[in-house]
Amino acid sequence: MVRWSAGGDMKCRKCNKPAVINLRQHKMALCAAHFLDWIPDQTQRFIKKYQMFTPHDKILVAVSGGKDSLSVWDILLRLGYQADALTIQLGIDEGLNYSVESHRCIEKHIRDFHPQAVLHTIDVKEIYGASIPEVALRSTRGRDKPCSVCGLVKRHEMNRIAHELGYQVLVTGHNLDDEAAVLWGNTLNWQMQYLARQAPVLPADQPGLARKVKPLFRFYEREMAAYALLRGIDYIYDECPFAAGATSLQYKELLNQLEANSPGAKMQFYVRFLQAKEKGLFNLADEEAQTLNECERCGQPTSAQGLCAFCRLWNNDPLPEIIPLEVIEER
Amino acid sequence: MVRWSAGGDMKCRKCNKPAVINLRQHKMALCAAHFLDWIPDQTQRFIKKYQMFTPHDKILVAVSGGKDSLSVWDILLRLGYQADALTIQLGIDEGLNYSVESHRCIEKHIRDFHPQAVLHTIDVKEIYGASIPEVALRSTRGRDKPCSVCGLVKRHEMNRIAHELGYQVLVTGHNLDDEAAVLWGNTLNWQMQYLARQAPVLPADQPGLARKVKPLFRFYEREMAAYALLRGIDYIYDECPFAAGATSLQYKELLNQLEANSPGAKMQFYVRFLQAKEKGLFNLADEEAQTLNECERCGQPTSAQGLCAFCRLWNNDPLPEIIPLEVIEER
Numbered sequence: 001m002v003r004w005s006a007g008g009d010m011k012c013r014k015c016n017k018p019a020v021i022n023l024r025q026h027k028m029a030l031c032a033a034h035f036l037d038w039i040p041d042q043t044q045r046f047i048k049k050y051q052m053f054t055p056h057d058k059i060l061v062a063v064s065g066g067k068d069s070l071s072v073w074d075i076l077l078r079l080g081y082q083a084d085a086l087t088i089q090l091g092i093d094e095g096l097n098y099s100v101e102s103h104r105c106i107e108k109h110i111r112d113f114h115p116q117a118v119l120h121t122i123d124v125k126e127i128y129g130a131s132i133p134e135v136a137l138r139s140t141r142g143r144d145k146p147c148s149v150c151g152l153v154k155r156h157e158m159n160r161i162a163h164e165l166g167y168q169v170l171v172t173g174h175n176l177d178d179e180a181a182v183l184w185g186n187t188l189n190w191q192m193q194y195l196a197r198q199a200p201v202l203p204a205d206q207p208g209l210a211r212k213v214k215p216l217f218r219f220y221e222r223e224m225a226a227y228a229l230l231r232g233i234d235y236i237y238d239e240c241p242f243a244a245g246a247t248s249l250q251y252k253e254l255l256n257q258l259e260a261n262s263p264g265a266k267m268q269f270y271v272r273f274l275q276a277k278e279k280g281l282f283n284l285a286d287e288e289a290q291t292l293n294e295c296e297r298c299g300q301p302t303s304a305q306g307l308c309a310f311c312r313l314w315n316n317d318p319l320p321e322i323i324p325l326e327v328i329e330e331r
Numbered sequence: 332m333v334r335w336s337a338g339g340d341m342k343c344r345k346c347n348k349p350a351v352i353n354l355r356q357h358k359m360a361l362c363a364a365h366f367l368d369w370i371p372d373q374t375q376r377f378i379k380k381y382q383m384f385t386p387h388d389k390i391l392v393a394v395s396g397g398k399d400s401l402s403v404w405d406i407l408l409r410l411g412y413q414a415d416a417l418t419i420q421l422g423i424d425e426g427l428n429y430s431v432e433s434h435r436c437i438e439k440h441i442r443d444f445h446p447q448a449v450l451h452t453i454d455v456k457e458i459y460g461a462s463i464p465e466v467a468l469r470s471t472r473g474r475d476k477p478c479s480v481c482g483l484v485k486r487h488e489m490n491r492i493a494h495e496l497g498y499q500v501l502v503t504g505h506n507l508d509d510e511a512a513v514l515w516g517n518t519l520n521w522q523m524q525y526l527a528r529q530a531p532v533l534p535a536d537q538p539g540l541a542r543k544v545k546p547l548f549r550f551y552e553r554e555m556a557a558y559a560l561l562r563g564i565d566y567i568y569d570e571c572p573f574a575a576g577a578t579s580l581q582y583k584e585l586l587n588q589l590e591a592n593s594p595g596a597k598m599q600f601y602v603r604f605l606q607a608k609e610k611g612l613f614n615l616a617d618e619e620a621q622t623l624n625e626c627e628r629c630g631q632p633t634s635a636q637g638l639c640a641f642c643r644l645w646n647n648d649p650l651p652e653i654i655p656l657e658v659i660e661e662r
Contacts, residue, residue: 187518187600188589188596188599188600189599189600189603190604190607192610192612247592247593250589250592254588254589258519258585265519268520269519269521272521273521275521276521279523281521281523281612282612
């Protein structure tokens with residue numbers, strides 16, 4: 001186990017032993033054992049409070065091999081939920097080994113902690129004939145913003161697999177820093193329809209879209225890093241090489257400066273936004289939201305006419321055999 | 332004149348001579364002479380576009396001796412508006428000389444540029460018996476946040492003088508950086524009623540409140556600093572000593588980092604906010620806004636019952652003779 005210290009003579013609030021982490025925004029320090037219990041306890045509290053899902057739901061967790069996705073899967077399994085996982089092989093490897101390393105972490109996590117767990121694996125290149133770097137290079141959008149192409153592919157595939165395999169809920173590992181950075185980006189541009197749609201729980205309000213849930217949205221990134229380290233989860237440390245310089249990382253850095261000056265500010269920014277939404281702040285934008293069409297190629301909902309953005313990526317090739325079950329590796 | 336250079340071989344877009352300032356967000360560089368014309372031209376454009384005031388209005392400009400307030404007064408006079416000024420002596424002097432120095436700059440500006448201009452001067456201590464530092468020390472709020480007490484006093488006195496002397500419009504020198512920092516603070520907390528009220532033009536929709544206008548709200552702070560320097564306006568450079576560490580300065584710093592990464596981001600944040608408001612984003616909060624009462628002591632509108640926050644500052648002493656014309660120094 002990693003040796004940590006919360007600094008100074010901090011004591012755990014629950015047992016008075018030396019603390020390993022100081023949660024400034026909660027004015028609370030905890031020892032390793034109590035922190036490792038506190039995280040699932042809090043998660044359970046938020047699952048109920050925000051009505052995310054119940055023990056009866058079949059949950060699909062999107063795992064990348066990073067600390068957040070492995071931790072959320074771990075936490076949901078510890079809490080006894082029916083949580084299977086999906087990993088999407090992106091092929092971000094040439095000289096970088098990112099996808100290979102991420103898959104190694106996922107496999108190791110299963111061996112170390114949850115040998116009975118179910119993991120579905122799909123490989124973008126095997127199914128569609130091109131890896132993420134390859135398909136990104138095909139378009140100006142992709143060359144400028146490979147992360148946007150990657151996000152598009154992952155969202156599409158998560159929706160598709162959840163739908164085909166009958167999962168009611170799609171879980172992602174987004175933490176508070178992720179959500180606050182997206183919120184900051186949307187607010188900077190006052191992008192009303194994005195603001196209207198940003199939430200820790202997105203209902204499955206369109207046919208073909210799974211309910212999307214972010215059970216870690218109330219935890220800071222450093223809390224999730226601490227959870228993974230203290231729990232002994234081996235995760236991929238590096239950011240994806242394509243994410244360097246991404247505006248979301250700049251926004252996180254700015255929000256962290258703000259947080260350093262006023263502990264809790266980052267949390268308050270996001271939580272008060274949710275409260276403002278509850279009061280109806282963005283109803284107007286939501287009412288104006290366009291109705292979605294069905295993509296002519298894959299059938300998923302899209303705001304476009306004809307082909308959805310995902311299908312436009314593939315040069316209008318005919319879609320491969322849908323849901324290639326043979327490349328889904330079930331354990 | 333200060334020797335500036337926009338760097339490299341930048342040329343003025345209007346005359347092709349060497350430029351002194353590069354306006355990255357406008358993708359335009361200008362020489363000193365054209366920049367000194369561009370600022371009033373743009374100001375005039377915004378006065379019309381946002382229907383701020385007309386040449387028939389009697390305008391009272393609040394001047395502090397800083398670059399923004401002296402510049403906005405200078406610009407309005409150059410444009411031919413009926414713009415008198417009001418300065419409020421705050422008594423921030425002990426060992427600091429802030430208020431004395433600010434008054435020296437105002438006097439010098441009048442001598443140098445507008446010897447016929449009208450300046451009203453009031454002194455808080457002469458009227459109410461205590462300077463800003465003295466009154467701030469009386470309350471916990473004031474000790475923690477002297478800027479909030481100072482702002483409260485200035486707003487009250489500006490309203491009072493404008494009303495008593497029959498000015499239709501109160502002008503302040505707030506620039507885009509000021510407005511964006513306030514917006515960022517309000518957005519961080521999703522303070523709906525503040526967001527609903529934040530605007531470059533606040534109508535005189537309550538009896539006893541003057542119309543409040545910020546003609547510089549589309550200019551960056553560095554543009555206003557450049558205007559004052561190139562025009563040769565002698566202004567007080569230092570921030571008020573009480574403002575050190577103010578959250579608004581932290582917010583400005585964060586927004587400047589954002590701007591450095593994406594030129595125009597700061598402007599876009601504020602302008603798109605105004606567009607969202609035009610679409611009715613904060614109508615809900617505005618409808619919920621409480622109706623105002625009349626302060627029992629001074630008669631100004633207040634959200635409180637009984638005394639307004641300004642009158643509560645003065646320990647419930649009876650108000651001195653209202654509008655002490657003898658301490659208004661008219662030139």
